Amino acid sequence: MKKSITVINGDGIGPEVTAQAIKVLDAIAGHFHHEFNYTYCLMGADAIDKTGNPLPDETIESCLNTDAVLFGAIGHPKYDNDPSAKVRPEQGLLKLRKSLQLFANIRPINTYIALQHLSPLKAKYLENVDFIIFRELTGGIYFGKKELSEDGNRASDDCVYTTPEIERVAHLAFQYAQKRKKKLTLVDKANVLETSRLWRKIIQQIATAYKEVAVDYMFVDNASMQIILNPKQFDIILTENMFGDIISDEASVLTGSIGLLPSASVGIGTALFEPIHGSYPLVAGKDTANPIGSILSAAMMLDYFQMPEEAKLVRQAVDWTLENRFVTKDIDTINFYFTSTIGDLVAEYINNKISDVVNQKNIELRKSTII
Numbered sequence: 137m138k139k140s141i142t143v144i145n146g147d148g149i150g151p152e153v154t155a156q157a158i159k160v161l162d163a164i165a166g167h168f169h170h171e172f173n174y175t176y177c178l179m180g181a182d183a184i185d186k187t188g189n190p191l192p193d194e195t196i197e198s199c200l201n202t203d204a205v206l207f208g209a210i211g212h213p214k215y216d217n218d219p220s221a222k223v224r225p226e227q228g229l230l231k232l233r234k235s236l237q238l239f240a241n242i243r244p245i246n247t248y249i250a251l252q253h254l255s256p257l258k259a260k261y262l263e264n265v266d267f268i269i270f271r272e273l274t275g276g277i278y279f280g281k282k283e284l285s286e287d288g289n290r291a292s293d294d295c296v297y298t299t300p301e302i303e304r305v306a307h308l309a310f311q312y313a314q315k316r317k318k319k320l321t322l323v324d325k326a327n328v329l330e331t332s333r334l335w336r337k338i339i340q341q342i343a344t345a346y347k348e349v350a351v352d353y354m355f356v357d358n359a360s361m362q363i364i365l366n367p368k369q370f371d372i373i374l375t376e377n378m379f380g381d382i383i384s385d386e387a388s389v390l391t392g393s394i395g396l397l398p399s400a401s402v403g404i405g406t407a408l409f410e411p412i413h414g415s416y417p418l419v420a421g422k423d424t425a426n427p428i429g430s431i432l433s434a435a436m437m438l439d440y441f442q443m444p445e446e447a448k449l450v451r452q453a454v455d456w457t458l459e460n461r462f463v464t465k466d467i468d469t470i471n472f473y474f475t476s477t478i479g480d481l482v483a484e485y486i487n488n489k490i491s492d493v494v495n496q497k498n499i500e501l502r503k504s505t506i507i
């Protein structure tokens with residue numbers, strides 16, 4: 137099969153983790169006789185530096201006319217530390233999500249037995265954690281009216297949701313629940329927020345069409361605790377934009393590192409695949425960031441291309457690296473491998489050449505002292 141993929145490396149560790157996902161996609165293309173063609177586009181701080189615009193028109197154009205988008209991360213401290221900056225890298229990402237109408241951000245949370253020692257929780261709570269956060273992605277407080285008074289002493293961000301915005305992401309989440317453990321938890325703040333009460337009302341109505349799915353409702357403050365205390369109670373979590381952003385970073389702690397978590401953003405336009413982490417500027421260019429979130433985002437892209445065998449092989453390869461302790465510094469600060477080595481190993485596993493890589497190329501443990 138032939139597929140065109142727009143690649144947005146972005147900022148910080150974006151380019152180095154995305155490069156590993158591309159290696160893996162190339163290995164899959166070779167193994168299964170597909171052709172993946174990449175077009176590289178700018179977004180974020182990199183785009184501002186080069187064009188003055190965090191999302192150049194050519195990037196939107198390319199994303200609209202491609203089979204999928206693979207994205208790394210955006211963001212730079214020079215903007216994070218300047219509250220009055222008029223142009224910001226994040227505006228590029230938000231505008232792209234809106235332009236492609238990517239209303240659902242799907243963030244699977246899975247634990248690995250090999251990494252359970254990393255969590256502060258007892259192993260029994262972590263075995264086979266498997267739930268998905270459905271985060272609404274194009275509405276809510278992120279996209280409401282923003283105001284700053286002339287004297288600079290009053291600021292506001294409106295949180296707005298409409299019934300159709302809630303319905304479309306909810307139907308998708310219910311459909312996933314039907315195919316899985318048939319449980320959906322709406323996470324909201326309906327004891328305080330009008331928008332959350334609208335969410336509850338719509339979910340109660342939609343639930344009648346999915347009778348086999350058990351629905352429960354949880355306030356976001358309690359959910360933040362329950363995700364840590366008893367993560368196995370969840371199957372599908374459905375929530376609004378900002379709550380989904382926050383609880384997914386929190387949930388990443390269950391797995392061992394945020395660097396492991398992928399996501400798919402789907403909706404009306406071209407789907408976009410990205411790890412859930414940010415540009416982690418501190419280690420940009422050091423080849424130490426965890427690329428697994430990006431590689432697993434590529435696996436989600438393969439699922440989206442209706443290539444289930446291909447996606448399965450990528451996940452098997454990732455499991456193999458973790459089980460054999462080929463891990464980056466976030467997982468093991470003493471005996472760790474470089475970002476690029478992990479990409480090589482996953483790709484070589486797919487090419488069936490793993491024994492060559494491990495034995496003949498003599499992969500050395502990189503001690504943290506040499507960084």
Ligand SMILES: NC(=O)c1ccc[n+]([C@@H]2O[C@H](COP(=O)([O-])OP(=O)(O)OC[C@H]3O[C@@H](n4cnc5c(N)ncnc54)[C@H](O)[C@@H]3O)[C@@H](O)[C@H]2O)c1
Binds near residue numbers: 208216393414416426
């Ligand atoms: N989707 C995105 O592009 C995205 C997401 C989140 C944050 N950001 C941006 O990234 C910049 C930095 O934000 P931040 O520090 O809050 O979040 P971050 O996700 O970049 O980093 C937070 C912490 O997570 C860990 N981490 C993140 N990615 C990792 C990886 N691949 N491997 C190992 N450890 C990893 C590190 O310990 C890091 O200190 C900001 O400009 C922010 O706006 C972008």
Ligand SMILES: CC(C)[C@H](C(=O)O)[C@@H](O)C(=O)O
Binds near residue numbers: 211229230381412414
């Ligand atoms: C960078 C930022 C705009 C973004 C978000 O909040 O959606 C990020 O945190 C994410 O999770 O993708």
Ligand SMILES: [Mg+2]
Binds near residue numbers: 381382385412
């Ligand atoms: Mg986030």
